[in-house]
Amino acid sequence: MTRSSGRLANDAWESLLVAHAVLMKRFAAEDIWVEVSMREYDVLYTLSKCDEPTRLGELGRNVLLSQPALSRLVERLVERGLVARSADPADGRGVLLDLTETGRHVQRRVGGRHGASVARSVRAELTEEDMLKLEEICRRLAGQDGSERENEE
Amino acid sequence: MTRSSGRLANDAWESLLVAHAVLMKRFAAEDIWVEVSMREYDVLYTLSKCDEPTRLGELGRNVLLSQPALSRLVERLVERGLVARSADPADGRGVLLDLTETGRHVQRRVGGRHGASVARSVRAELTEEDMLKLEEICRRLAGQDGSERENEE
DNA sequence: CAAAAATTCATGCGTTTGCATCTACCTCAA
DNA sequence: TTGAGGTAGATGCAAACGCATGAATTTTTG
Numbered sequence: 155m156t157r158s159s160g161r162l163a164n165d166a167w168e169s170l171l172v173a174h175a176v177l178m179k180r181f182a183a184e185d186i187w188v189e190v191s192m193r194e195y196d197v198l199y200t201l202s203k204c205d206e207p208t209r210l211g212e213l214g215r216n217v218l219l220s221q222p223a224l225s226r227l228v229e230r231l232v233e234r235g236l237v238a239r240s241a242d243p244a245d246g247r248g249v250l251l252d253l254t255e256t257g258r259h260v261q262r263r264v265g266g267r268h269g270a271s272v273a274r275s276v277r278a279e280l281t282e283e284d285m286l287k288l289e290e291i292c293r294r295l296a297g298q299d300g301s302e303r304e305n306e307e
Numbered sequence: 308m309t310r311s312s313g314r315l316a317n318d319a320w321e322s323l324l325v326a327h328a329v330l331m332k333r334f335a336a337e338d339i340w341v342e343v344s345m346r347e348y349d350v351l352y353t354l355s356k357c358d359e360p361t362r363l364g365e366l367g368r369n370v371l372l373s374q375p376a377l378s379r380l381v382e383r384l385v386e387r388g389l390v391a392r393s394a395d396p397a398d399g400r401g402v403l404l405d406l407t408e409t410g411r412h413v414q415r416r417v418g419g420r421h422g423a424s425v426a427r428s429v430r431a432e433l434t435e436e437d438m439l440k441l442e443e444i445c446r447r448l449a450g451q452d453g454s455e456r457e458n459e460e
Numbered sequence: 461c462a463a464a465a466a467t468t469c470a471t472g473c474g475t476t477t478g479c480a481t482c483t484a485c486c487t488c489a490a
Numbered sequence: 491t492t493g494a495g496g497t498a499g500a501t502g503c504a505a506a507c508g509c510a511t512g513a514a515t516t517t518t519t520g
Binding site for chain 2: 276
């Protein structure tokens with residue numbers, strides 16, 4: 155029997171949700187979120203991927219949090235000396251964020267352990283071919299493959 | 308060039324996280340979460356898939372929430388008449404949950420709109436073959452087929 | 461060029477979450 | 491049977507969240 159295209163799409167999305175939930179729970183249960191919580195790590199990791207200081211709003215596009223929640227999460231990270239906040243010279247409303255040295259160290263330390271854990275879980279179930287395929291499909295699903303109209307200058 | 312297996316695994320996981328975040332944001336922005344929030348819907352949906360009354364703990368395994376948070380979320384749904392809570396005759400500690408008629412109606416109404424939205428987003432980017440492949444890989448990633456496995460150091 | 465509209469981030473406030481802990485019940489061994 | 495140990499769910503409480511809104515700045519428009 156053949157599932158309809160809509161049904162296929164919903165089943166695929168649900169399987170992604172389940173995989174996300176299962177692995178997130180497993181990762182959350184690990185004993186490595188002492189220095190920073192998982193969400194805080196998410197922000198540190200995102201910042202670590204940007205060489206230049208990043209706008210708060212830009213950060214918000216990559217993090218699953220409301221704008222006020224992100225604003226205050228960043229504020230806490232600044233208070234703890236993990237993130238540096240500065241005014242954007244090009245836009246008086248904007249705020250530029252960057253990792254401090256401490257923040258970078260914490261990100262690397264936690265990231266190392268977390269990354270090992272991720273690799274363990276993923277490799278336990280998927281072949282390398284699967285991983286490549288999953289990455290390709292997810293990138294496309296997120297609209298992040300080459301064919302995206304981006305404001306380049 | 309060849310990425311290491313650990314690198315492949317982390318890249319795959321990150322792409323899944325990004326896809327999850329991007330689509331979740333899109334879905335959250337839709338105007339259909341008036342009757343129930345997205346998390347509440349998640350619970351209603353999970354219950355709708357179980358024909359028999361379901362234990363709270365069982366529900367918790369499928370929902371990305373702490374046990375107390377889920378306990379109270381369910382409590383609110385009970386108060387609003389969407390979920391029925393009863394003692395488990397087989398285990399005095401347990402709590403059995405089930406959708407009420409109202410709850411079932413709400414789940415179907417919201418689910419219809421949400422499902423259409425999901426289908427729209429997924430179909431816009433993926434072929435049916437992709438959807439099947441994604442589902443298969445995610446099921447495996449979640450350890451939801453055949454071989455169950457325990458993880459330790 | 462001034463006023464209106466839009467944008468960026470912060471803040472007030474009520475709600476929800478997670479952690480630690482508690483209670484009630486089940487299981488099992490002696 | 492009984493008491494130790496384990497499990498299911500509820501509750502107190504501080505932290506964190508989302509919504510609505512505010513303040514400051516930029517952009518647009520007439």
